[in-house]
Amino acid sequence: MINNRKCYLFTVIILLFIGIHQPIFAQNQDIQTGEASWYGSRYHGRKTSSGEPFNKNDMTAAHKTLPFGTKVKVTNLDNDESVIVRINDRGPFVGDRIIDVSEAAARKLQFRGKGIGNVKVEILELPGDYASTDAGFFTIQTGTYANYKNAQQLTAKLKAFDKHLRVELIEEQVKGKKVHLIRAGRFDNRQEAEAFNELLKEEGLSGLVKEA
Template sequence: MKNDRKCILLTVIIFLFIGVSQPTFAQSNDKTQVGAASWYGSKYHGRKTSSGERYNKNEMTAAHKTLPFGTMVKVTNPANDKSVILRINDRGPFVGKRIIDVSEAAARKLGMHSEGVAKVKVEVLDKSDLAAATAEAKPGAYTIQTAANHQQAEALSRKLKAFDKHLPLEMAEERVNGRKVVLLKAGRFNSRNEAEAFNELLEEEGLAGKVSEA
């Protein structure tokens, strides 16, 4: 009997320890998790993620310890009520009790870029949730556009490729106020938020344009 009691007591202690020490999804809602988030950027840009994809600091992706690759999550910063929708394509973070590692672009949209770490809420989106959250999004519906002459457009194109060699670029001649100009379109983004996040990164390099529908 004494041995049985010891076993039961040990089991309870282990259960309580695991329950207290590990950040888990809320018991009342398996789709929601609250905890610390961090971000990773240039140091990992272009490296392979755990899913086999190349990490791109400018895309809306994230690393999570257990969620299946391809899972879509809504991450909210309660300090400023800013939210982003991210796709899980990597594993981590493996520091302390952090629950998610977001891309640099996502960190900027969440207003946590300068702090490095912030408390967030992570919500797993099912098909209906995702449809509602992205109702206005259209695949490749937004680009970052700049009007310039040929020489300026060529120079900007080279700088943008140096910034991100995988960035899609398109140049076309158009007339603006009766004057012929070259319209340079950078990127193909699924939402305005995604395009604006990338444009903020370009702004730091003096390469920003105007977010417009494609």
């Protein structure tokens, strides 16, 4: 799947973040538009980031940040064809693509032959009580700075790494001194946070995974 998948890291990685983002979808937090791609036979039977085997004939998809089990409606903006898929993998990690659907889904959306399509992704259902404000989640504390400008610089680097990444710059008092904490992502579980942290490590941006 995903052309630029760094081997197995992205299968761990893949227990990704999410939360990371909570994909800060467009202006409407439940809608995202952009380019989609698909993957099929080459990855058929391989383990996905969620741990289940990939089946090119199932209505599933890979997304960088949505929790595994999330159901989304994907609409091809060029022909108005749509399908409902379940997120069970991480990606795509090529350019600005926003979702990587299974071969079966690409066929129904009618962009299998073309390889990519312009789509709208709408969240229909989050797994369990994930949307509850009382639900626990994990985040990555990527830095603690006394200097606000340094904190801003790291925040900008994280945003440059992934423009959809949820990054929080928080001011706190530590031992009587003002410090600025940077937290990246909002993950459903520790495994996803740790996996995304591995991606950040390659860019020198990793931090400490913490339960929020």
